[in-house]
């Protein structure tokens with residue numbers, strides 16, 4: 613294994629229960645020489661997600677063509693690249709197969725794809741997996757256009773926006789995907805930007821735990837394409853912060869079923885007890 617990958621495996625991604633966004637300053641989940649544009653918010657979104665997975669060793673990502681897929685060769689988590697738009701169909705088969713093949717191990721399947729793949733070309737596959745109540749998490753990196761192919765209009769693009777390959781401007785509203793996910797049967801839905809890592813961690817953990825026990829979950833993350841909206845590499849964070857203020861299109865939203873909320877509360881309580889016990893044990897070992 614190349615040394616860069618060894619570092620990812622040994623120092624970051626694997627085998628660290630209760631790892632989270634606070635740990636990313638001391639280790640890395642993503643090789644520095646990744647192929648996203650400098651300052652692209654997708655890179656930090658990837659780091660937060662990878663640091664938040666409850667069991668990265670037993671997680672398989674399913675990706676789709678687009679800027680998101682450029683990152684998968686640079687992370688240390690198993691992943692499958694699917695034909696554009698087919699990601700939720702592939703994930704459905706994969707989750708069922710893993711369940712049959714490893715009945716005693718919890719294997720998490722997480723789809724990670726762009727808005728074009730999730731909403732436009734793949735909407736049928738996305739929604740059918742929710743209707744069937746497939747037990748995996750779908751994450752959409754929403755950059756409000758087709759970035760990888762030069763800026764075509766997407767259903768998640770905001771009304772009136774003029775992109776390089778959509779010169780007349782979008783003439784209908786941004787599709788309300790979080791509401792569609794709720795109505796199509798997702799037990800946990802979150803929509804937010806990646807400006808606040810603690811919120812991203814919470815949404816990812818909740819989504820993965822709920823998908824294990826209850827049913828499909830969906831997380832929509834605003835990861836602006838700085839290149840296509842004409843921002844500099846340092847301006848992604850400000851763009852996300854502006855979009856999440858009151859009245860903005862990315863004000864944080866969460867839809868949680870009663871059953872999912874009960875599960876989330878019980879996992880939080882267990883985690884608190886486990887962390888306190890670990891802290892007490894570390895203190896006792898120091899004194900001893």
Ligand SMILES: Cc1ncc(C[n+]2csc(CCOP(=O)(O)OP(=O)(O)O)c2C)c(N)n1
Pocket residue numbers: 677678679680695696725726727728729730753755757758759760761766
């Ligand atoms: C079957 C198929 N259709 C179309 C394409 C061309 N294609 C590649 S990336 C892309 C757009 C990706 O947009 P999105 O899913 O929003 O991801 P982003 O690049 O914005 O992260 C398209 C249409 C393809 N590779 N395969």
Ligand code: SF4
Pocket residue numbers: 647648649652653654679755759760836837838839840
């Ligand atoms: S084109 Fe846009 S979304 Fe793709 S890597 Fe560059 S900034 Fe990120």
Ligand SMILES: [Mg+2]
Pocket residue numbers: 678726727728753754755756757758759766
């Ligand atoms: Mg996109």
